[in-house]
Amino acid sequence: MLSGMSQTGFQTENNPCKAAAQDIFGGLRQWRLWSALAREDIRSRYMRSFIGISWVTISFAIFVAVKILIFTPMSETNVSFFAPYVAIGFFAWTFMNSVIVDGCVAFIGAASWIKGARMPLSIYAYQSIMRNLFLTIFNFIVVIGVMVLSKRSVPMVGLVAIPVFLLYIVNAAWIHILFSTIAARYRDFMHMTQTIMRVMFFLTPIFWLPENMGGMMKILNYNPLAHFIYALRDPILYGTVPMTSIWIVIATTIIGCLLAYLAMVYGRRKIVFWL
Amino acid sequence: MVAAKLYFGSSLMAFIHLDQVSLTYPMLGAGSRARVTKTALVGAGNVLKDKKQRSSGIVALKDISLKFEVGDRVGLVGRNGSGKSTLLRVMAGIYEPLEGKVHVEGTIASLFSLGLGTKTEANGYRNIELAGLMAGYSRDQIDDKLPAIAEFTGLGQYLNMPVRTYSNGMAMRLKFACGTAFSPEVLLMDEWLGAGDPSFQKKASDKMAELVEQAGILVLASHNYQLIKNSCNKVMWLDRGEMKLFGPVDEVLEQVDD
Numbered sequence: 001m002l003s004g005m006s007q008t009g010f011q012t013e014n015n016p017c018k019a020a021a022q023d024i025f026g027g028l029r030q031w032r033l034w035s036a037l038a039r040e041d042i043r044s045r046y047m048r049s050f051i052g053i054s055w056v057t058i059s060f061a062i063f064v065a066v067k068i069l070i071f072t073p074m075s076e077t078n079v080s081f082f083a084p085y086v087a088i089g090f091f092a093w094t095f096m097n098s099v100i101v102d103g104c105v106a107f108i109g110a111a112s113w114i115k116g117a118r119m120p121l122s123i124y125a126y127q128s129i130m131r132n133l134f135l136t137i138f139n140f141i142v143v144i145g146v147m148v149l150s151k152r153s154v155p156m157v158g159l160v161a162i163p164v165f166l167l168y169i170v171n172a173a174w175i176h177i178l179f180s181t182i183a184a185r186y187r188d189f190m191h192m193t194q195t196i197m198r199v200m201f202f203l204t205p206i207f208w209l210p211e212n213m214g215g216m217m218k219i220l221n222y223n224p225l226a227h228f229i230y231a232l233r234d235p236i237l238y239g240t241v242p243m244t245s246i247w248i249v250i251a252t253t254i255i256g257c258l259l260a261y262l263a264m265v266y267g268r269r270k271i272v273f274w275l
Numbered sequence: 276m277v278a279a280k281l282y283f284g285s286s287l288m289a290f291i292h293l294d295q296v297s298l299t300y301p302m303l304g305a306g307s308r309a310r311v312t313k314t315a316l317v318g319a320g321n322v323l324k325d326k327k328q329r330s331s332g333i334v335a336l337k338d339i340s341l342k343f344e345v346g347d348r349v350g351l352v353g354r355n356g357s358g359k360s361t362l363l364r365v366m367a368g369i370y371e372p373l374e375g376k377v378h379v380e381g382t383i384a385s386l387f388s389l390g391l392g393t394k395t396e397a398n399g400y401r402n403i404e405l406a407g408l409m410a411g412y413s414r415d416q417i418d419d420k421l422p423a424i425a426e427f428t429g430l431g432q433y434l435n436m437p438v439r440t441y442s443n444g445m446a447m448r449l450k451f452a453c454g455t456a457f458s459p460e461v462l463l464m465d466e467w468l469g470a471g472d473p474s475f476q477k478k479a480s481d482k483m484a485e486l487v488e489q490a491g492i493l494v495l496a497s498h499n500y501q502l503i504k505n506s507c508n509k510v511m512w513l514d515r516g517e518m519k520l521f522g523p524v525d526e527v528l529e530q531v532d533d
Contacts, residue, residue, distance in 0.1 A: 008381070008382050008383070008411065009289075009378070009379045009380040009381050009382070009383070009461075010368045010377075010378075010379055011376070011377070011378040011379075012368075012371050012372070012376055012377045012378070014376065030411075032408055032413070032414070033405075033408040033409060036404065036405060036408050037394075037405065040394045040396075040397050040401065040405065043396070043397065044394065044396030044397065047396060112391050112392060112393070113391070113392050114369075115364075115369060115387075115388075115391055116369070116385070116387065116388075116391030116392035117367070117369065117385065117391075117392055117409055118367055118368030118369055118383075119409065269370075269371040269373070270301065272369060272370060273300055273301050273370075274301070
């Protein structure tokens with residue numbers, strides 16, 4: 001049993017479906033632990049650096065600034081539209097990319113913890129998501145800065161972006177659990193994912209506009225990541241709700257959660273031996 | 276079992292029950308190219324073959340049933356690879372066997388390899404805090420215990436330094452103090468006290484004795500028979516993943532041939 005007092009006694013659960021659910025939901029209850037672990041991750045990453053975590057904001061700001069500088073002329077639009085377009089798109093992309101890349105190594109990276117104590121495996125997924133959420137706040141500062149500088153007001157419909165971002169977080173959870181399980185067993189998976197993400201960066205409308213792509217767009221719309229971007233960006237930027245994209249995001253969330261659950265049912269007790 | 280349910284979460288009756296536990300390690304990274312010969316495996320040595328006669332796993336534990344009750348101080352002995360560490364990890368719930376049942380009652384402290392569950396970049400205090408959170412305690416409870424744990428480590432100012440700067444012995448002091456601070460009822464140790472200096476070894480074995488006296492169970496895997504004679508009242512002899520003998524210390528140690 002994975003109880004809140006996790007190093008108290010336990011009894012092995014021989015029903016893998018029940019054990020997987022206990023792991024996923026029992027892990028959520030340990031929020032104190034995974035928040036503390038996430039905080040330590042960030043502390044050690046920026047330890048002994050002079051400006052510390054400001055590096056996140058600075059590097060994101062520079063990257064966005066350069067993108068705006070180079071791609072605005074090509075976009076055939078003006079800066080006051082294109083700057084927030086790039087900032088929001090790249091903000092969403094950065095979060096998705098780091099969730100997918102980190103999502104492969106949550107269990108591998110926590111190997112020494114998994115082998116050291118009986119804990120729900122999901123806490124290492126939540127730890128990684130928490131870390132990414134914290135870092136994404138520092139990127140969000142840049143988005144706000146760009147919105148203010150380009151004097152754009154956000155329409156009421158823009159609030160739709162909030163529940164969409166919550167869906168991003170749910171997606172982060174299934175991606176972490178599913179991908180970390182696969183990557184623990186098949187080490188090629190992580191490298192494959194990184195390679196794919198590098199290509200996807202160019203195939204996702206972040207610094208180019210879909211309407212400039214002509215017939216190509218038919219194919220590019222098969223990219224689910226593009227729909228995640230539309231679902232977040234369109235309400236803020238155009239004041240419209242892209243229903244097709246939102247349905248694709250919801251469907252992805254449901255299918256992903258089911259797959260992650262199945263991965264836990266199948267892999268939960270084997271993962272420690274794969275590490 | 277009924278009594279166990281009644282007392283769940285209380286400190287009155289710690290126990291370890293294993294019922295026909297078998298455990299097989301998958302052999303990843305070795306695959307079909309692995310040259311597994313009988314002589315290569317001094318320990319468990321039971322290599323499972325799949326349909327194509329490739330080795331697919333190693334049987335680490337075979338059909339182990341046991342019941343340890345309050346007051347049991349059990350020494351685990353056996354050759355390298357006989358399954359001692361695996362058995363301890365099964366008792367800690369880290370490895371879940373595919374066959375058989377494990378039921379452990381009481382708070383568990385497992386003291387295994389040094390590197391496990393440590394943030395080497397964080398300082399000693401923060402690692403104590405993390406260990407407390409891992410054990411399921413609130414920040415307030417941890418803050419209450421912190422001075423006592425810090426005192427027990429005897430590390431003083433070093434607790435403000437990152438753990439990566441610690442020597443083996445210092446890291447061991449920290450882990451031992453963290454592991455035993457919250458009065459565990461089940462103490463699982465894997466050949467462990469070697470790195471400490473004599474004064475700390477004395478301190479640690481006193482602490483162990485104290486914990487066992489407070490209605491606890493100790494399971495200690497070791498090749499040091501003197502340590503086992505001093506700390507244990509029962510010995511379990513493992514051979515190739517099977518329980519060969521279990522009984523009073525002298526009786527079993529007499530028959531063990533290393």
